[in-house]
Amino acid sequence: MNTALLGQWTNSSSLSVGVLGVGNIGMVHLKSALAMPGVDVPAAADARPENRTRAERTGVSRTYDDYATLLESEDLDAAIVALPPFLHADAVEQAAAAGVDVFVEKPFARSTEEADRMLEAADDAGIAVGVDHTLRYQPDVVGVKETYEDGSVGHVPYATITRLNDGPLGRPPVTQTPPEWPLDSEAAGGGSLLELGIHCFDVLEWLFGDLEVQSATIGETLELPVEDAATVLIHAPETETTITLHCGSYQWEQLPEVNTRLRLEGVTGTISNEEYLPENFYASAAKSALANVASRVTGTDSDVFGPTFYLQAHYDALADFVDAVRNDERPPVAGEDGKRALEFAETAYETAIRSDQDEETVPEVTL
Template sequence: MPLRVGVIGAGHIATIAQLPTLVQRDDVELRALVSRREDPSSLQRRWGFKHVYRTVEEMLDGDSLDAVFVLTPRGEHVEAVERALSAGVDVFCEKPLATATADAVRLAEMAEERGRVLMVGFNRRFAPTYVAAREAFGATGAAFCVAQKNRAGSEYRATFENAIHMVDLLRWFCGGEVVHVAAAAAGSDLWEEDGSAALIRFSTGNTGVLVAARTAGAWSEKLDAHGQMRSAEVIAPDSVAITDQGVRTIRTMSPEKFGWATATETFGFADAVHHFLDRIRDRQEPLTSGWEAAKTQRLLDQILQAAGLPIEEQAGREWSSKAVQ
């Protein structure tokens, strides 16, 4: 029986990431869309939604759904996720789960108490290059891991909005609980920093380093991991090089090898959607569950505080690159 899916927000991230994957699944029925567009008919025709609603409440009251995708700006995540969980619906939420860690923890607890699947879109854990790099270190994890996401030009709460992906990767690669954090930030505007860097020590004995420069000459995302006489070098999203006992193997996301792959596949968006739908079927905990998202956000708070940056939104200045449509 097809899974009846509702989508809240069909802006930029939805149209390049989740929706193209959902429409390709034979076991999914795009049942409902929540959109603030004055005329959402083009969205309805393009993606094949059965019904369109103006609010989350109207959608949950008007349709019987198995799952909901929350793809709105981050400031609207908590209310939408909470309403869906209260209605007994499984939820996929774009990152971050909440603007405050306490809310992320509360939503994770709520999903657990109600027996609902709650997954957060930390898609890098599903990107083929990062998956291959992580597999090189097995259960032990990487002894040293450096994750970088750099770009030209800053943005509102740059570390929180964008570098959170790399913080999540450091947790995934190094494993264990956080035991020490040291960090520094650059720039005079605390809510629009020029960049940040952090050193994180984990209970496994492994060490992670974050670099997020917004004064870089160009966009770049990369990760270097080392341990057990192995190294993994990821140049996202296109290549991963694994060196094991002196033997180096390079895997590239080339058209010849992988077909005409798009960002939906290379950055892990598609596999994240598939993973969520599979967890709905088998009722197992997702790799990027609500609890995992809360732990990543708690570490991000520690980094921000150590760097002298605020952990809260600045009143009147809330912003996100993911426009709701």
């Protein structure tokens, strides 16, 4: 940790945070930071003029069209990296050169090799690195972990986790051209396994310890250049738990009310995350959805905190990161944790590829 910066934090009433990338998730982080006590957000960067205008309207004093220029021009304590994955490594390296701690949107990197490069740069500069793995902060998932750890269901031999989204194309009918990078495997690092499965790997290791990927299948329900569905069979040796993970970016007309389902089958009972949803979850989600539809019609900004159930988790993850850097502590979800989730995803990709190759080389037998 940079001791000069630590002195700045302890002698100042607020932590100065810049936001690199203010698209959809970047606006979530921006509004979280603006609402956070003891945090000042003087600047944001984005290549798109409409995003910069939106950030200014939200309350940022200065905007830049290039994040490197922001890091060179502003006196920051920390930066939120909410850029597409192909820019994460460069942004972290630029922040490290400026002595600025970083909170990085998932996936942390596109590969473990890239993650190693980022962590080396951070370590050399003495900066803290946090990763936005928010499933750990959702109250339903926290409820599952607490109940599991109290031992009330005993040994858990089997578990399942599913995470769904409507993908880069959005809901039908598609009326706007989607961004290019989510459909570019080189830019994104992968498809739904990296976009959605990465959350699942992180929370499963949080629950069960080390994971071993045993088999995996990946595929496309639509004709896309990246996978939009993946299923992975996992073994957790510390707890002797077999786990099925499924993630999918489907072109839903209407997403399921809960896009993450986690279920633990214990020998004396079952734990499901649905048991720990807030009592007003469905009503709040419906109300927020209607309000956001109305905002699109009127041209006003939608409320990025609705449904608050999901987006409050982003706030809490960022708040934990801020507390950690203020106290010169390792962030609760650090860069090394982001790399671990990538390792599991890479193994799943490799396993799926080997499985496909084995199927292709099976000799045809005729009688």
